[in-house]
Every structure is written in C-alpha cells, then in structure tokens.
Amino acid sequence: MKHIRKVLLAGICLPALTSHAFADPVSIGSFVISALLSVGAGSILPAVSAAVIGNVVIGAAVVGLSLLSSIRGQAPKIDPGQFKSTFESGDSSEIRAVGRVRVGGLKAFGNTSGGKNRYRLICHTRGKVTAVEQHFLGEREVKVEPNGAVSSPPWARKNGSWVTIKNKVGDGTETAWPDLVSAFPTLWTADHRLRGIAQSLVKYVSPGFDDEDAQKKFQQLYQGGVPDYERVQLSEPVFDPRTTGQSATGEGTWAYRDNGILCGAHILRSYPSLAAADFDYAVIATEATKADALAATRTGTEPRARSWGMWTSETPRGQVMEQFLRSIGAEIVQTDDNRIALRLIDDVRVPEITIPARHVIDLQYRSGPESVERPNICRVKYYSPERNYEMSEIDLTGIAWARVQEEIDRVGEQIYDVDLPFCPSAAQAQRIARRLFALARADAGVLKTNFVGMAAWGKTVAAIEIPDLDIIETCAIGAPRVNDDEGTVEIPFVVWPTLPPWNPSTDEALPPPEVPDMSYESELDTPARPSTAAVVRYPDGSYETRVKFTAVAGGASAEAVYRTYDGGEPKAYASMTEYADGGLVRYAYDAANTAGKKAEFKCRFFNADGDGSYFSPLLTIDPMVIDNTPCAAPEIAGTMEGSSSSGMYHISGSIVSNDMRVARLVTDDFNGPARPGQSIAFSRNVSQGTYDETITITAIAYTSDGTPSPTASRTFTVPGTGHG
Numbered sequence: 001m002k003h004i005r006k007v008l009l010a011g012i013c014l015p016a017l018t019s020h021a022f023a024d025p026v027s028i029g030s031f032v033i034s035a036l037l038s039v040g041a042g043s044i045l046p047a048v049s050a051a052v053i054g055n056v057v058i059g060a061a062v063v064g065l066s067l068l069s070s071i072r073g074q075a076p077k078i079d080p081g082q083f084k085s086t087f088e089s090g091d092s093s094e095i096r097a098v099g100r101v102r103v104g105g106l107k108a109f110g111n112t113s114g115g116k117n118r119y120r121l122i123c124h125t126r127g128k129v130t131a132v133e134q135h136f137l138g139e140r141e142v143k144v145e146p147n148g149a150v151s152s153p154p155w156a157r158k159n160g161s162w163v164t165i166k167n168k169v170g171d172g173t174e175t176a177w178p179d180l181v182s183a184f185p186t187l188w189t190a191d192h193r194l195r196g197i198a199q200s201l202v203k204y205v206s207p208g209f210d211d212e213d214a215q216k217k218f219q220q221l222y223q224g225g226v227p228d229y230e231r232v233q234l235s236e237p238v239f240d241p242r243t244t245g246q247s248a249t250g251e252g253t254w255a256y257r258d259n260g261i262l263c264g265a266h267i268l269r270s271y272p273s274l275a276a277a278d279f280d281y282a283v284i285a286t287e288a289t290k291a292d293a294l295a296a297t298r299t300g301t302e303p304r305a306r307s308w309g310m311w312t313s314e315t316p317r318g319q320v321m322e323q324f325l326r327s328i329g330a331e332i333v334q335t336d337d338n339r340i341a342l343r344l345i346d347d348v349r350v351p352e353i354t355i356p357a358r359h360v361i362d363l364q365y366r367s368g369p370e371s372v373e374r375p376n377i378c379r380v381k382y383y384s385p386e387r388n389y390e391m392s393e394i395d396l397t398g399i400a401w402a403r404v405q406e407e408i409d410r411v412g413e414q415i416y417d418v419d420l421p422f423c424p425s426a427a428q429a430q431r432i433a434r435r436l437f438a439l440a441r442a443d444a445g446v447l448k449t450n451f452v453g454m455a456a457w458g459k460t461v462a463a464i465e466i467p468d469l470d471i472i473e474t475c476a477i478g479a480p481r482v483n484d485d486e487g488t489v490e491i492p493f494v495v496w497p498t499l500p501p502w503n504p505s506t507d508e509a510l511p512p513p514e515v516p517d518m519s520y521e522s523e524l525d526t527p528a529r530p531s532t533a534a535v536v537r538y539p540d541g542s543y544e545t546r547v548k549f550t551a552v553a554g555g556a557s558a559e560a561v562y563r564t565y566d567g568g569e570p571k572a573y574a575s576m577t578e579y580a581d582g583g584l585v586r587y588a589y590d591a592a593n594t595a596g597k598k599a600e601f602k603c604r605f606f607n608a609d610g611d612g613s614y615f616s617p618l619l620t621i622d623p624m625v626i627d628n629t630p631c632a633a634p635e636i637a638g639t640m641e642g643s644s645s646s647g648m649y650h651i652s653g654s655i656v657s658n659d660m661r662v663a664r665l666v667t668d669d670f671n672g673p674a675r676p677g678q679s680i681a682f683s684r685n686v687s688q689g690t691y692d693e694t695i696t697i698t699a700i701a702y703t704s705d706g707t708p709s710p711t712a713s714r715t716f717t718v719p720g721t722g723h724g
Helices: 002-010 031-041 048-070 080-084 178-183 214-222 261-267 281-292 317-328 405-411 424-439 451-456
Strands: 095-098 100-103 106-113 119-125 131-137 140-142 163-166 198-203 229-234 295-296 300-303 309-312 330-334 338-342 353-355 360-366 379-382 390-392 415-420 444-449 460-468 472-479 481-483 487-496 532-537 543-550 556-564 575-578 585-590 600-605 620-623 635-645 647-656 664-667 671-673 680-687 693-702 712-718
Touching: 031 295, 080 100, 080 309, 080 390, 095 100, 095 261, 100 119, 100 131, 106 178, 106 198, 119 178, 119 229, 131 163, 131 295, 140 360, 178 198, 198 229, 261 281, 261 317, 261 330, 261 338, 281 338, 281 481, 317 330, 317 424, 353 451, 360 460, 379 424, 379 460, 405 532, 424 712, 444 451, 451 487, 460 487, 532 620, 543 556, 543 600, 556 585, 635 693, 635 712, 647 712, 664 680, 680 693
Parallel strands: 095 119, 353 460, 379 415
Antiparallel strands: 095 309, 100 229, 106 119, 119 198, 131 140, 131 229, 163 198, 295 300, 330 338, 360 444, 379 390, 444 487, 460 472, 472 487, 481 487, 532 543, 543 585, 556 600, 575 585, 600 620, 635 647, 647 680, 664 671, 664 693, 693 712
16 A cells, blocks of 8 residues: 555655646645545545545545646646537537526527428526526627517518527426427427526528519528527526525525636535535635625726636536636635635635644655746636637736746746636636746645644645745645555645735736627628716606617618616616617617616617628716706707798797706697607797787706706797788
C-alpha cells in the first residue's frame, strides 16, 4: 500500500511538481471534492480511524490526478455555445442549464400535414424554465405574440402568421401536444408527453405555389430551407435560502437567480446522492449575498459572481463542478456540522489553520515552475452574450498582469488558457483569470508533518511556517495524505500570491464588441436609440407605457418592443402598438404600468418587402416614473374657408400635444384621453354677420394627476358684411 501511495503522489507532490496542479484551490484534490464528485457520499467527512483515512485518501489522489488533467487541458471542455444549434439524433443527451442561455435543442419530431403545414418539436433543456426572453428564426430575432404567432415581417400576414411558436416550461405536468395529436393521430398519441423537458412546437406554413405572388413569398420565407428556431431563456429556478418563509429543505417557491453560489448549490443538489439536509444553507446564504454584492468594472458595477451556461447530463459531474467553480471563483467546503457549502475565493485569503515549523519533518519546496515551463501569457475565454452566446476570447492587449514580457523575451511564449464556460461577464472572467494565472506561476511544494498535520483535514488555506527561512506563507493546501507506517502526514501546497487591489481602469479589458445577427444583410439603416419613454395614468385609472423614436429612410413599418426588470432580471420583451405623427417621428404604446421599474426599449423598421433593419440600441430608464411636470402648450393648426357670396365660413383643423406626459386633452369640443402626436380634429361652421366675428379655439393638456399646461389658443376672424 505504501508503495502504491508513493506512485500516486509522484505525479502531483514530489519535487517534479509544477504548480499547475494547484492553479485553483478547488482543483487540488481535497477529500471534500473527492466525496462530492467521485464518491458522492451523503456525509462528507465520516468519523473513521487514521488507518481507514490512509486508504481513503488514495481515492482523493486519483481525483487530484483527474482534475490536474482537466486543468492542463487534457479533459474535455464544456462549450455552452454548441447548444445554440438545433440537431437531429436518435440518442441524445439531456441538456441542463443555469442562468440566461441561448439554446436550440433536439429536433424530437418533424413531419408535414396537409401539404402546407410543417411541424417541428424541439426539446430544449431538462427541467422547468422560468421565462423565454427572445426568439430567433434562422438566427434572426422575431417577435412572438401570446398566441404563438410570429408578428415580425416577413412572417406576419393578414389575420395570422406563416410561423407559430408555442412553448412548454418543462415542469413535469406536460401533456401531449393537441396540434400533433390532431395532425398525426397515428404517430402522436396522448402518451407522447415529454414530461420534465422545456420544449417548443414550431409550425411552418407554406404559401404554396398557386400563383406568382405565392411563389415569391415562398422564396422569401424558405429559400434557405426551414429556418431553425433558437431562443434566449431564463433557465431553472433555484432555491434561495435568503427568501423569507422558505425552509432549509427547499420547500416553497423557488425563483430564477443567476447568483453563482445559489446555482452551484442547485447543481450539486440535483445529484441523487445528495439531499437538502447535506447542505449548510446558512453559509450558502452568506456567500450568496457576497456574490450579489456589486463589484466595480470598467463600465460601472455588476454582481461579483454570476453564472450562465449549459452542459449535458452525461458530462461527469466532476468536470461540471470543476469548470463551474472556476467560472464563479469559488470552492466547495465542509462546515463544522459536517455539511456542504460553497465559498467565494478572495484575492486575499485568511488562513484557517497555522502549521508551526516545529511540527514539520520535511519540506520539498520549489520556487515556481522552471522558466521554460512557467506560463507567461494568459488567455481568457468566457460565455459571452456580446458574441451571441459563444465562448469568446477577451483581447488583453495592454493589460499588464496577463503578460510577462521579460520571460517571453528570454524563453518564448508559454500560454496559460483560462476557459470559464459558466461565466457571463468579461469583468468577472478577468478577475478570476488574474488569480489563476498568478497561482500557475507561484511557488509550491509538499510539507511532511507529524500527525498534527491531520488538523488540516477539510481545510483549504493554511499559514505554513517555512523552516530555516523564518517566514510564514499563506498557502492553498490539498488533502492531507497519511503514511501510517511512518506516522507522518504529507500536505501538498501552493503559496498564495500577493496581488494588488483590482483596478478596473488598468487591470480590466473591455468585453468583445457586440455582434448583430449575421444571417442576412439589411437594406435599411439601423435606427437611432429611442429618444424618450414615459408612463402615464389616464383619468379612468388605467396606465400606459410609451416610447418615442425616429424613422429611417425606406422604413414602411415600425416595430417597437420593451421589457421591464423584476428582481434585477429582465422579463421577456413585450409588444407595443406603433403609430406615426405624419412625419419621421414614431410612437408606440402598451397598456401597462411600469412606474417604479427599470425598463428598456428598442425599435426597428421594415421596408415594403418585409426586410428589416437591425434593432436600435437600447434606451434604458431606471426607474420609470409618472412625471407630472406641466406639459407644453398643445399645438393648434387650422384653416378657414368660405366667402361673402355664400355667407358661410368653415373653420377646421387639428389639436395635438407632442408631450410624452400628456394623459388628457381638453378643447372646446373634446375632453378625453390623449396620446402624444395624435391629432384631435375640430370643425366649426360660422354664418357671416354684419360685423367681424372672432372665433377662438383653445386647448389644454393635462398630466396624469391633472396638472394643466398653459392654455393654447388660435383665433380666426370671420369678416362681417359691413351693412345691416
């Protein structure tokens, strides 16, 4: 047994060790991770004798070797971007997801009914989905109405749509799709339920080939084949122990969160070998609050540790958790009452134990890897929403911590790749990568102690007194390895690097530039960001949310959408009703109260053939407020026609308020709700009298609480006959 132990340790903790084995404390092979990811024990640290532990740690060493291979890039990497496509397979793995993801899925069924209706059933991800934010056909974003009809050109048609998209959330209550049972009664029955799978049924309608117009429309819709469907979704709800009224067993209402700590606990809890009682939710709650705390970035602030991403159920859970924990900058720990928790890793670590020099029997210490092995360039990839939800590399040109030029000049480039498939933020990715890169270059070694070293069991950070050097180093440590025959304990360690405080202005590169959907070329210019938005309350108590934007040349029709935020997360985009003021100005509205909420608006235009522009940049208002600042006076335009010969004059025109705050307009002939840019017509017939007669048209615009504008007026003079 002793000989076998030496062989296992030789690969990771003898003098030939490189610090790559300890690039992240999570990856050192602690017994906690061994139990969770390899053994799957419900109890993390059973009370056993030292002799038994001596046998168990061999398993820990094996796991350490496996994780070492993953860090060095030998293990398969998770790539959430590959799940954007839709695919056909007779033997497909389940797709799991946390956070916000863009996903296609498995084409579980496809067939044609009646010659014109083609159905495609797509299985997206396992488990309940919280919401669907965006829909894409052929990589082009479209708007889907509540009844499933796609209302974006070129798919919209009179009284319907050429495509309908219906969704099921995957909560386990699914029944068979009535559409498929009706269209294919011999192929699809009530037993085909696909329970527990978030899924979509897409129905494509062919315009046929009966005439030239139908053929032209078919070419426009399907010249590249039936377009694949993708969507951006908010994935599984997770248990948040900070929510009032929920118990530690996780009973009660769960909610969508992309908090890295909560998502990590959710993934761990999904394994059948672990139950809610195995988790220390008090510690998890504390760390989740730290993950939600705002961190400074180049462009503002954002939560410290978020997680978005996908993986297959067949991916070994060790690989999933190792890459997940790296992506959020965390580790798994055992708490005092023998339960599981996740803990964020700080740049400055506090030792959990001190190992004095008097207990050290031997020390194998290496001052970093050899220069020909030591990485000197860091490359970082993350799950990038800016690059259409693909793994994307950050351009670190000019970022000092990511490049050691003196070593590059001397020995050449040695690349250290950091892939973070569950990290959705370039800023978060760089904060984590800097620490990992420094650890990969750090001093490391193996400490041999007497049995006092067993006190380090279950710890991840120790203060080690280095014999003869009279210094104490803060070190990340691996699982103690016991040699019963010698009465010694070996502890692999890596010296924790000293990093200066993170400075976003110099340490952080900007994320890659956003890319639009590249499936087609737009003939229209991209419209400017909407200029303003407002929410008003009408006299009857109803509410309306409005936005104002400007048309582009060639834009025959407009489409405006908006979304609000709930608990810091955006809801799905909602449709708006668009109208024009007769010029280039466009308005849109929706019967919704968004007061007090963060809201985002965007617009696009379509030409007469249904070809669309890209969406405009977002207009963000946080929060929306009902503004009762007095409106500007309405505008009155009009003309007077008539003649003395007829003895009659006709005065007509329109009254309009261009103020986004207007809720009611009062004129001589009208008193009711009003929208900006919409005209209220007036008309007067006046008989000619002996003397000149002045006709005055007045108007007042009122805000939501009844605050009036200045009175607008316009006069018309009807000439008299001059004789009586």
